[in-house]
Amino acid sequence: MxxxxxxxxxxxxxxxxxxxxxxxxxxxxxxxxxxxxxxxxxxxxxxxxxxxxxxxxxxxxxxxxxxxxxxxxxxxxxxxxxxxxxxxxxxxxxxxxxxxxxxxxxxxxxxxxxxxxxxxxIGAAGVPGLSAYAGLTRIARVKAGETVFISAASGAVGGIACQIAKMLGARVIGSAGGPEKAAHLKRIGVDAAIDYKAEEDLPAALGRAAPEGIDVYFDNVGGPHLEAAIAHARPFGRIAVCGMISGYNASAPLPGPRNLVQIVGKSLRIEGFLTANHMDLMPGFAAEMAGWIKAGRIVTxxxxxxxxxxxxxxxxxxxxxxxxxxxxxxxxx
Ligand SMILES: NC(=O)c1ccc[n+]([C@@H]2O[C@H](COP(=O)([O-])OP(=O)(O)OC[C@H]3O[C@@H](n4cnc5c(N)ncnc54)[C@H](OP(=O)(O)O)[C@@H]3O)[C@@H](O)[C@H]2O)c1
CATH class of the missing domain: 3.90.180.10 (Medium-chain alcohol dehydrogenases, catalytic domain)
Known part of the structure; x- marks a missing residue:
């Protein structure tokens, strides 16, 4: 054939x-x-x-x-x-x-x-879903009552991360490009949605969405989102870096966030991760996700x-x- x-x-x-x-x-x-x-x-x-x-x-x-x-x-x-x-x-x-x-x-x-x-x-019950789960539970160690900011929040990883963070009892702020994606975030239970393409000042928008700051940032995009997250991180905040897609097409390294010094004063922890190193979680996670999808608890x-x-x-x-x-x-x- x-x-x-x-x-x-x-x-x-x-x-x-x-x-x-x-x-x-x-x-x-x-x-x-x-x-x-x-x-x-x-x-x-x-x-x-x-x-x-x-x-x-x-x-x-x-x-x-x-x-x-x-x-x-x-x-x-x-x-x-x-x-x-x-x-x-x-x-x-x-x-x-x-x-x-x-x-x-x-x-x-x-x-x-x-x-x-x-x-x-290859989606919610595969590596993208597991990336969300491992990043929130193993890297950021989200606790109930915390405020979690997630970028590319309507994407394969981000959409699941928003919903798992809600299940963990967090207040969730999602950022995505365009009004249709922002409206979708509200439908999947996100507490505050930022259409970053409509915002002239992303840090200000994040400040309005999280007046008391954020405890966790789940980074999918890097660049200005990471800088805004550092600016609004609360003391002992955690940043789980899943990806930095805003720089993947760059031909030369991009400048880093200008406010990195805040990592010291706020005692922040920034940790990247590869989901390939968390595959031990996959069988249990896939079974749990299948149950959530069937029960309508996760919208894909x-x-x-x-x-x-x-x-x-x-x-x-x-x-x-x-x-x-x-x-x-x-x-x-
Ligand atoms: N660490 C790991 O093992 C692992 C595993 C899987 C995925 N990842 C990472 O997770 C992230 C999301 O992956 P995914 O598969 O779920 O893709 P996705 O979020 O479904 O799609 C990528 C999204 O990135 C956003 N984007 C693209 N360029 C951007 C820019 N310059 N600024 C802001 N946002 C931008 C776009 O959303 P908007 O329309 O909202 O701009 C786009 O829809 C990626 O960084 C990927 O590399 C890492």
């Missing part, structure tokens, strides 16, 4: 363009003994992929030019010549942006969907893009803010 895939055609400079990617076709021959053939259903597009498109030192190796973009995907076993996998099984892999692939069993993780839709396992928001050829546009939407929740590439049956 033939399967289409997206390869990296050139390394982006600044905001990625669809021209940085190309559609290719590969032939999958007879399935080898001991292998599994998977048809992908949902492909993940994630901000971290931008860093791996650059050819330089990073926490993960750069993507190869001309090679398929790797990344998380949810698929269904089409054919199996390996013990433990049968046609119809739902699997998660790092196979990336392709319609179908053959793999050794060790490259596949069988998913019990627990009564929720399979795409959630995803943007579906149909067809493998849409993967580059879905990915680019992360940086323009055109995405609303997680951009997921859906591959037809």
């Amino acid at each position: 033939m399967a289409r895939e997206i390869v990296l055609a050139s390394r982006p400079a600044g905001l990625p363009a669809v021209q940085n990617f190309a559609l290719a076709e590969v032939r999958l021959g007879a399935l080898a003994d001991g292998a599994v053939r998977v048809r992908n259903r949902y492909l993940s597009t994630d901000p971290y992929m931008r860093g791996r498109m650059m050819d330089g030192p990073g926490y993960a190796a750069p993507f190869g030019l001309g090679a398929r973009i790797p990344g998380r995907a949810i698929g269904v076993v089409a054919e199996s010549r390996a013990a433990g996998f049968a046609p119809g099984d739902t699997v998660r892999s790092m196979a990336g942006w392709c319609e179908a692939f053959d793999a050794a069993p060790g490259a596949l993780e069988k998913i019990d969907t627990m009564g929720i839709e399979a795409h959630h396992f 928001r995803d943007t579906f893009h149909d067809g493998i050829e849409e993967a580059p546009a879905a990915f680019i939407s992360l940086f323009t803010g055109a995405n609303f929740g997680k951009p997921i590439v859906r591959i037809g049956p």
Whole structure:
């Protein structure tokens, strides 16, 4: 059979363009003994992929030019010549942006969907959801009654972080770009929503939303949001740095927050984290999230893009803010 895939055609400079990617076709021959053939259903597009498109030192190796973009995907076993996998099984892999692939069993993780839709396992019940959970509970250690500020609050990580922070008993302030996203934040229970694109003075807006200051900042964007959070942090505040997307397309390092000295006087703790180092939480978290989704306690928001050829546009939407929740590439049956 033939399967289409997206390869990296050139390394982006600044905001990625669809021209940085190309559609290719590969032939999958007879399935080898001991292998599994998977048809992908949902492909993940994630901000971290931008860093791996650059050819330089990073926490993960750069993507190869001309090679398929790797990344998380949810698929269904089409054919199996390996013990433990049968046609119809739902699997998660790092196979990336392709319609179908053959793999050794060790490259596949069988998913019990627990009564929720399979795409959630690359969204709310996958790494984005776990990032929110680990950042709030293990890094920021949010306590009931605290005030938590979350940026990119309508996004895949941020939308879940807002709702988990509410479950933890926090007062939540969310920041997102545009009135539609700000209105959505109110619908998912955020106490104060900031449309940062409509604010001339972000620190002032945060000050109005949190007159007594913030105890925790869950950082997804860095830049001016981080500076505003430091300015309004209360003594012994914690800043959990999940990501700094505002700088991912920069060609040179961006200036840091101008008020870093406040870390000393306020005894702040700023701690970055990689969710990959918290995967021990995943099985329990995924089961809990499945329960929350089924009970309507967590509202999920995803943007579906149909067809493998849409993967580059879905990915680019992360940086323009055109995405609303997680951009997921859906591959037809
Ligand atoms: N540490 C980890 O292991 C880990 C794991 C997963 C994700 N992350 C990080 O978590 C963050 C969110 O990821 P996600 O997958 O959930 O993406 P997302 O929030 O669903 O999408 C990215 C959002 O970032 C916002 N954004 C883009 N450029 C911006 C800018 N210059 N200033 C302010 N906001 C900007 C946009 O929202 P608006 O429309 O609101 O501007 C956009 O929708 C990223 O920084 C990512 O790298 C880290």
